[in-house]
Amino acid sequence: MTSFREKAILEAAKSVFMEKGYSGARMQKIADKANINKSMLHYYFRSKEQLFGDIIEDMTLNIVAKYSCIIDSEITVIEKFDKIIDEYTDLMVQNPYAPLFLLNEISQNNSKHINTMKAAISNSRSSNKFLKQILKEQKLGLIKSTPSNQVIFTVLSLLVFPFIANSFVKNILEIEDESYTQIILERKALIKTVLRQFLMT
Amino acid sequence: MTSFREKAILEAAKSVFMEKGYSGARMQKIADKANINKSMLHYYFRSKEQLFGDIIEDMTLNIVAKYSCIIDSEITVIEKFDKIIDEYTDLMVQNPYAPLFLLNEISQNNSKHINTMKAAISNSRSSNKFLKQILKEQKLGLIKSTPSNQVIFTVLSLLVFPFIANSFVKNILEIEDESYTQIILERKALIKTVLRQFLMT
């Protein structure tokens, strides 16, 4: 059971880790954000490493759960992509720094937390099932024949990249938060259009 | 004039920074990789911060130069995108970790180096010119009317994301380096096709 305090710590830690990354995050800053004494961090979570691990695990499980739920439903490939585009756009609008953070930490951290994510991902055997469905619909002529990994890459690229580039665009091109969100929301329809062109023509 | 030693240090530092990020990088490791005494790092480059700054500046200038060269040539928008897709794919195949590294450091580092990049980017006034060309060709009916920022986002998404997800895909899905490069090279043609569908139909 997670206490009020624990929740406050987790929330503060998540925001600091996402902003600075694991190595750049400071326990003192997490404590400050949680309005708590630094020692208490070690009381509730033994170490920085463990606090980090808990957050990674939580984020991964959330993402995988949402994905599995969509993938396991009995609808067409394109309908699934549409749902993924809608729901993940909304999720990432709430957590715009999450994608870059996760990709980066996975790339840098050479061990433990990757296993956490691997476990979460391979526990759900949804992915294989989805790849099979893509092949099946391609054979039936419902969608064009393209290597399934290229299909996945294309959807993910269009969907995720704008969030990855969020800070870059805002910092370098000096765009404000609201217009950025606006652009992102406009993209939902655009991505669906591009995807249909890609899969059906 | 950069000596042999300086080059060795810069190369070593670049690889360590790209692998671990600024906060995660260790001066000792850079020294080891450059086969040099740790003190010498401070002799040639005053501090970690400055060493990092020099590398960021160098990488940015390289990227901007290549971009400007393509953008300033007298060819159509689609021809420019084709060239960008070809040349940046090749560049990123050589430096697959550069995109994630740069995006991440810009997002995390709240000051100095962002100005380095801003300067490099705004010194070349190519971007505005290119945006104007897009609008012009849209008015002429050569390409479909879509907000130009969405056009840019779409191209960059398709082009850059696979490199950002490089380590993720390799770590989580356990794909080897060669097949990854293969997928990436296949994508050149695919992206051009998708882009034509997007801009012309």
Next chain:
DNA sequence: GTCTATAATTTGATAGAC
């Protein structure tokens, strides 16, 4: 220019009183 030794600082973690 190069190396050894060491300073100075940061930072994660703990001991111990309350």
Next chain:
DNA sequence: GTCTATCAAATTATAGAC
């Protein structure tokens, strides 16, 4: 459970001999 004081380790940076 909470706080203060402090430790121990890691890490950047420098002094100074050669």
